[in-house]
Amino acid sequence: MDYHAIMSLIAKGRTYSEITASVGCSYRDVAAAKRAMTAAGITEQRLASLSAADLQDLFPDQRKAVSGQYADPHFVQVIEQMKHNRFFTLQQGWVNYLAGTSSGKKYSYSQYCERFNQFAETTDVVATLQHEPGKAMFVDWAGPTLPLIDPATGETRKAYFFVASLPYSGLVFCQAFDTMKRDSWNQAHVNALAFIGGVPQLIVPDNARTATHRPRGKDSEVVVTAAYRQLAEHYQCAIVPARKKRPRDKAHVERMVQAVETRIIGYLASQSWTCLEELNEAVHERLVDLNDRLRRVNGSTRRELFEAEEAALLAPLPDDPFESVEDKQLKVGRNYHVTSDYQHYSVPYEIGWEDLVGADYREHSQCV
Known part of the structure; x- marks a missing residue:
């Protein structure tokens, strides 16, 4: 006060x-x-x-007089233990606290936990994520876009940047797409896995509409979309979306997105681009600089750490890459045609009209 x-x-x-x-x-x-x-x-x-x-x-402050009667729980040492030993729990810290030789009263377990939470809030302590090699790949769309100008018509459209990264080695993949729809999202994953040459155990996306949805409007449960689930089944990996309003769940990919923005998009923003192919060639050159040439504080590059400690732990890629397939049931119209995606496919006239009109296209698919 x-x-x-x-x-x-x-x-x-x-x-x-x-x-x-x-x-x-x-x-x-x-x-x-x-x-x-x-x-x-x-x-x-x-x-x-x-x-x-x-x-x-x-x-x-009367609270200081009361707390002075209790032994110091040494929360700084507890946090150091948690940083270096991911199996260390708060209950273990409390047991060690009770076994200590410090004079004074000892806090109960509930008081100990409450005071630890207060200490963590005042000192801005967060949980330290211990990333394991080959365990996860984080994916997200970068915020900034670049314009693509059609040289013939002068029409401008946006190029969106997909970012994938392995948190242990920091290896980064980036590619530009003309949309952020489902097909681009899935193809970006296929290209990212081909880039790293293997499959991690987990893929951690943000809550993009192409990745997750909620079955009911007010339901807190997040469900992976059907097409995204098919991709995971094809590559035999799990998809674990980041929690909503929990930015620390995906702090690594946010840092990698920032690195892409400054070292890739920032370098390319001053130039004019007419097609995705040309833009992605330039993106690939910048990726080589980011992954293979830029040395970090420990003296290693992302590529060196990946090749030395992470590449061998990735699962092998399947023989064939994933392809998005949409299954439809079509009806034969009165004009002896079936229509799919604005394309019309004729049906042989020898088959009687009354046998085809309104019939299930799957039953006569051999006629198309």
Whole structure:
């Protein structure tokens, strides 16, 4: 509580309502400050010379006196244990705390956990993800786009950038597409897996519409789309979407997207592009620089770490790449044609019209 601000407003003759609205305190806090000013004879002139120590003497924190009776749980050491040992739990930390030789009372397990959560919030401590080689591939669309200009018509369309990365080695894949629809999303995955030369155990996408959906409007459950699930089954891997409103779940790919934006898109934004093929050739050249030439703090490149420790742990690619297939049931019309995607396919006239009209196209597919 900012008692100095409360006393300043009291000295200026402000009302209780004005002080509580301005400082965000309670009437009880204002009354306590007024009593302290009266007891110590504090005027507006003397208030300006009060130090933090003086305010501490006037308004002592009773919680510190209570907590001083308990042994220090040493949460900094607990966090270091968690960083270096992913199997270390908070309960183990509490057991070690009880077994310690420190004098004073010991917190119960619930108090220990509550104080650890308070410590984690005040020091901005987050869980450290221990990435394993060959375990996961993170995927997402980059935010920025580049214009593609048709030289004949002058029409401009957008190029969207797909980003995939392996969190252990940091190997990055990027490719430009003219849409962010399902076919582009799936083809981007096929190309990314071919780029790394293997299949990880998990693919972690953001909650893009081409990746996930909710069966019911207010249902919190996230379901992988059918086409995306077929891709996972083809490559024998699992898809684990990042949780909604949990940016730390996909912090790695966000950093890789930022690297793509600065080292690939930023370099190419000053040039004019007329087709995806030309743009993706330039993207590939920038990827070589990012993966094979740029050395990080430890002196290694992304490619070197990938080849040394991660490539051998990836599952092999299937013999054939995944292809999106859409299954349709069509009806034969009165004009002896079946229509699919604005294409008309005729049916031999020898077959009687009454046998075909309204019939299931699958039953007469050999006639097409």
